[in-house]
Amino acid sequence: MTDALALVKALIAFDTASRDSNLALIDFAQGLLEQAGARCRRSYDATANKANLFATIGPAKENGEMDGGYVLSGHTDVVPVDGQDWSSDPFKPEVRDGLLYGRGACDMKGFVGVALSLAPAIAKAKLKRPIHFALSYDEEVGCAGVGGLLEDLKANDIKPALAIIGEPTLMKLVGAHKGGAKLVTRCCGKEGHSSQPDKGANAVMMAGEFMALLESVQGELRADRDPRFDPPWTTLQATVVHGGTAVNILAKEAEVTWEYRFLPDRDPSRIVERVKARVEAEVLPKYRARAGEARFDTTLHAHYPGLVMDEASPAIVLARELTGANQAEAVAYGTEAGHFQNYGIPAVICGPGSIEQAHRPDEFCALSELEACEAFLRKVIAKAST
Secondary structure, three states: OHHHHHHHHHHHOOOOEOOOOOHHHHHHHHHHHHHOOOEEEEEEOOOOOOEEEEEEEOOOOOOOOOEOOEEEEEEOOEOOOOOOOOOOOOOOOEEEOOEEEOOOOOOOHHHHHHHHHOHHHHHHOOOOOOEEEEEEOOHHHOOOOHHHHHHHHHHOOOEOOEEEEOOOOOOOOEEEEOEEEEEEEEEEOEOEEOOOHHHOEOHHHHHHHHHHHHHHHHHHHOOOOOOOOOOOOOEEEEEEEEEOOOOOEEOOEEEEEEEEEEOOOOOOHHHHHHHHHHHHHHHHHHHHHHOOOOEEEEEEEEEEOOEOOOOOOHHHHHHHHHHOOOOOEEEOOOOOHHHHHHHOOOEEEOOOOOHHHOOOOOOEEEHHHHHHHHHHHHHHHHHHOO
16 A cells, blocks of 8 residues: 555645646656556647546557557546645645545545556556556546547547546445536626616626526426436536626626536437527517627537446446445546447446545545555456456
8 A cells, every 4th residue: 555655645746737737747657657568648638738648558459459458547637726725735745644635635646546556566467458547637627638538549449348437436336427518608788887777788687697597497407307316407507607897887798607417318408408598588688678789608618428327337347346336326426437438438437535525625535445446456457367
């Protein structure tokens, strides 16, 4: 466990907030993997300032391409610490009372660090099928990086047999999660003096009515339930709003950032269609009567698919065998597992730490969780050797 803990600490020390580059961490990880004999490949974002890393240890096809095997997948980015009240430096990890504190300790450098620490053991194992490492960028901003990684695999005819995504689940087996999206709606009105609201269209008030409508649509969505999830329905809510310039000016523009998290086997396009239709029918006419240019413009900024439960998938079957779990659970938060499933790679989620600690100040992962993760991954290695 000493090597694994040291490596997790080393990863936490890299400030890889999604707004910044992750290349230093990727260089570090690639160096460790290549020392263990891994075959590595990268895929980059448009700026070449962020990279995914895909690495393989174990047997390959005769033509050099990677065949089958198990993927150990994790994202390298973390959420920012801005404005959070930490009791210690979030990028100088500390162990206190059996808990490892630091940004990313559970989400999800704990899993990535434990996996990387086992690279030498994987290299020494007599693998019958390869073990792959998939390290992505920008998961925290809508799973933006993993798509490039999977496209690179597709372009090079690389198709692993299954993927284990190490998001924090307290090492419980998770076989389904909701999908989600981030959207931004611009409320465009007409400026005027606040003493004469009927001679303009106040975009801030438009934003208020839009947010109230989102709440109403979510009320409608509650009728469609899946009891495996908590909450058991699709959720819809505004999370950020900006607008206005002065107290006595009718705002020309306002902006609402909102999200939905949908049950994984539902069609999310219907959510946006419903919102747009109700805005057109219930909100916009009032403001158009005052200002013909009034409008709502909605843009999809990020989207990730849900993970649909498949109890018979090779990923769940393997994870159940290795953990002894009787069944797979479902969670409301999103991961990259849905992308793997859509690509045709069965996926399961199992990792150290609790999602309750993710994104919070004083994020931590219990050392016992890291130990359980290491034990689990050693079973994966053994299974790949049989």
